[in-house]
Amino acid sequence: MSNQRSQHGQWSSRFVFILAATGSAVGLGNIWKFPYMAGENGGGAFVLVYLLCIAVIGVPIMMGEILLGRRGRGSPVTSMQRVSVSESAPKGWVLLGFNGMLAGVLILSFYSVVAGWAMEFVYATASGQLADAKDGAWLDGLFQSPGRLLFWHSLFMVLTTVVIVFGVEKGLERAVKFQMPLLALMLLVLMGYSATTPGFAQGMHFLFDFDFSKLGPEAILAAMGQAFFSLSLGMGAIMVYGAYLDSEASIAKTSFAIAAFDTTVALVAGMAIFPLVYSHGLEPGAGPGLVFVTLPLAFAQMPAGIFLGTLFFSLLTLAAWTSAISLLEPVSAWFVERFGWTRRMAALVPALLIWALGVPCALSFNMLADSTIVGKTFFDLLDYATANVMLPLGGVLIALFVGWQMRSHSVAEELAWDSQSASFKIWLWLLRVVAPVAVMLIFLNAIGVLSF
Ligand code: TRP
Numbered sequence: 449m450s451n452q453r454s455q456h457g458q459w460s461s462r463f464v465f466i467l468a469a470t471g472s473a474v475g476l477g478n479i480w481k482f483p484y485m486a487g488e489n490g491g492g493a494f495v496l497v498y499l500l501c502i503a504v505i506g507v508p509i510m511m512g513e514i515l516l517g518r519r520g521r522g523s524p525v526t527s528m529q530r531v532s533v534s535e536s537a538p539k540g541w542v543l544l545g546f547n548g549m550l551a552g553v554l555i556l557s558f559y560s561v562v563a564g565w566a567m568e569f570v571y572a573t574a575s576g577q578l579a580d581a582k583d584g585a586w587l588d589g590l591f592q593s594p595g596r597l598l599f600w601h602s603l604f605m606v607l608t609t610v611v612i613v614f615g616v617e618k619g620l621e622r623a624v625k626f627q628m629p630l631l632a633l634m635l636l637v638l639m640g641y642s643a644t645t646p647g648f649a650q651g652m653h654f655l656f657d658f659d660f661s662k663l664g665p666e667a668i669l670a671a672m673g674q675a676f677f678s679l680s681l682g683m684g685a686i687m688v689y690g691a692y693l694d695s696e697a698s699i700a701k702t703s704f705a706i707a708a709f710d711t712t713v714a715l716v717a718g719m720a721i722f723p724l725v726y727s728h729g730l731e732p733g734a735g736p737g738l739v740f741v742t743l744p745l746a747f748a749q750m751p752a753g754i755f756l757g758t759l760f761f762s763l764l765t766l767a768a769w770t771s772a773i774s775l776l777e778p779v780s781a782w783f784v785e786r787f788g789w790t791r792r793m794a795a796l797v798p799a800l801l802i803w804a805l806g807v808p809c810a811l812s813f814n815m816l817a818d819s820t821i822v823g824k825t826f827f828d829l830l831d832y833a834t835a836n837v838m839l840p841l842g843g844v845l846i847a848l849f850v851g852w853q854m855r856s857h858s859v860a861e862e863l864a865w866d867s868q869s870a871s872f873k874i875w876l877w878l879l880r881v882v883a884p885v886a887v888m889l890i891f892l893n894a895i896g897v898l899s900f
Contacts, residue, residue: 454521454691456781457615462697464621468770469514469680469689469706471624474631475771476562477678478714479764480739483721485674487732490662491654494671495718497663501675502711505886508878509681509843510703512850515862517690518699523782524548524684527691528849537853544845548684549779551838553798555683556775557805558830560608563768564600564810565590565740566761573757579748583728584741597810604765605803608772612780612795624770631763635713638720638760641746647726654725654732655718669894672887673835678710682842685774688781699863700875720746776802805830840891844884851880 459465486494519534520527525545532541568590572578578586590596642648676682690699717739724742725732734741747757776798783794808816812827821829850859856876860867865875 452521456522456692456784458692458694460621462694462702464625465689465693465697466702466705467624467628468621468774469686469702470628470709471767471770472680472685472689472774473678473706473710473771474628474713475767476559476566476764477674477771478710479635479717479767480562480566480736482674482678482714483718484734484736484738485670486655486718487722487725487738488735489667489670490659491722491732492657493660493663494667495655495715496658497668497671498675499711501672501886502679502707504878505672505843505883506675506679506681507703507707508875508883509847510679510686510707511699511863511875512846512879513681513684513686514690514693514699514703515859516846516850517684517687518693518695519858519862520687521691522688523691523785524687524778525782526785527684527687531849531854535854535858537849541845541849541853544842544849545684545778545782547838547845548682548687548842549782551683551834551842552685552775552778553802554805554830554838555677555834556608556772557802558809558827559768559772559775560604560802560806561597561601561809561827562736563604563765563772564597566764566768567600567604568596569740569744569761570758570765573744573747573754573761576754578744578757579754581744583730583745584737586744587737587740591813594811594814597813598807601806601810602803604768604772605799605806607769608776609795609799611769611773612776612799613792615791627763627766627770631767632713632716634756634760634763635716635720637756638743638746639716641750642720642723642727645723645727645746647728648723650726651722651724652719654722655715665890665893665896668890669836672840672890676839676843677835678714679707680771680774682839682846683775684778684842687846688778689774691781700865836894837891840887844887847879847883851876851884 459468516531517527520530522530523545525542528542528545532539565587569578572586642651680686721739721742722732724745728745730742743760744757747753750756776795779798780791780794783789783797784791808826809830812825816826819825824832856867860872865872
C-alpha cells in the first residue's frame with residue numbers, strides 16, 4: 449500500500465477527508481443545477497436515471513478515482529504518471545490527468561459566475577430588498593447588470609484562490625468543517641416549510657413519478673452528466689483529494705458515504721423547491737434561475753424569513769466555495785510539482801485564466817446573450833461540454849485504467865479488499881464493463897439524435 453505522504457500535505461483524519469470530499473461534491477450542482485435540470489427534463493424519469501447513474505457508474509468510478517490518487521500521491525497528471533510507471537502501463541495515460549485539469553478550469557469559470565449569484569442574494573436578502581421584489585425580478589435585474597455579475601465573480605475567485613494558497617491543512621480543512629451540517633439542516637427546514645404549502649403533493653409527483661415519454665436521449669445524457677458533475681467525478685478533484693488521504697482509510701465505505709450524502713442533499717433541495725413551483729404557479733422548466741426565483745418566495749412568508757434567507761444563501765455560497773477549491777486544487781498542485789512554484793503562484797496563475805474565461809460566461813446573460821455557438825451561449829457551452837463530454841470521458845478512462853491496466857492485486861491491495869471476494873468481483877465488473885459500456889451507449893445515443 450502507498451504509505452508515503454503527498455508533498456502538498458495530508459488530511460488530519462479520514463473524517464476530514466469525508467468532509468472535504470463531501471464539500472467538493474455538495475455545491476451548486478445539488479442545489480442550483482439538479483433541480484433546474486430535473487425541471488427542464490420532465491422530473492421523475494430524469495431523477496430515476498440520475499439515481500441509477502450514481503449507483504452503477506458513479507460510486508464504482510469514485511472508488512477508482514480515489515484509489516488512483518492515493519496510490520499516485522500527487523496532482524492528477526503526476527498520479528497518473530506514477531501509477532502508469534508502477535503498473536507498466538503506457539505513458540499516454542497522463543492525458544487523463546490533463547483532460548481533468550482542463551475540465552476543472554472550464555467548470556470553475558462558469559461555476560464562479562453562479563456562485564456570484566448566490567452572493568448577490570446574500571446581500572439582497574440581508575438588506576431586506578429581496579422581500580419586496582416581485583417574483584424573479586431580482587434575478588432579472590442581476591442578469592441585466594454585467595458590472596454586478598463581474599464584481600461577484602471576481603470576489604468569488606479571490607476567495608477561492610486564497611484557500612488554495614493556504615494549502616490542504618490550513619485552508620481546505622477549516623473551510624469545510626462547520627458548514628456542511630448547517631447547510632443540511634437549512635435544507636431540511638426549507639423542505640419542512642414547503643411541505644406545508646398547497647403545491648406539495650404536485651411537487652412530489654413531479655419529482656418522483658416516472659413518465660418515460662418525457663425522457664429522450666438528450667435527457668438521459670444530461671442525467672448521466674449531472675451524476676458526474678454532482679459527485680465531482682472524472683476530472684481529478686476527488687483523485688487529488690485521495691492523494692491527501694492516509695493509507696488506512698477504507699475507500700469503499702468512504703465513497704458510499706459521500707455519494708449517499710450528496711444524493712440526499714440534491715433530493716432534499718428538489719423537495720424544497722418543486723412544491724414552491726406549484727404553490728406559486730411557476731414553471732418547473734424555468735431554467736437556471738429556478739432556485740433563485742422559488743426559494744425567496746418561501747423566505748418572504750416564513751417567520752424570520754430575512755434571517756433564514758440570509759443564512760441559506762450564505763451557506764450556498766460556502767458550499768460553492770468548498771466545491772470551487774476542489775476544481776482549482778488539481779491544476780495548482782500540478783504547477784507546484786512541475787515547475788516548483790510556490791503555492792501562491794500556482795494558485796494565482798490558473799485563477800487569473802479562469803477569471804478571464806468567466807467574463808464571457810457572465811456576459812452570456814446580457815451582452816453576449818445572442819452570440820451563440822451551435823445554439824448555446826458561451827456559458828451553456830462550457831457547462832454542456834464539461835458535464836456531458838469531458839467528465840464522462842475522464843470517468844470512462846479512469847474505469848478502464850483501474851479495471852484493465854492495473855494489476856488486480858495492486859487494486860485489491862489499495863482498497864484493502866480480498867480480491868477473491870464476491871463484492872470485489874462485482875465492483876471490478878462494474879468498473880471494467882458496465883460503467884464504460886453504459887457511458888458509451890448513453891453518449892452515442894445522444895449523438896445519434898443530433899445527427900438524424
Ligand atoms: N460537485 C460540485 C457541485 O455539485 C461541483 C464540482 C466540484 C465538480 N468539483 C468538481 C464537478 C469536479 C465536476 C468535477 O456543485
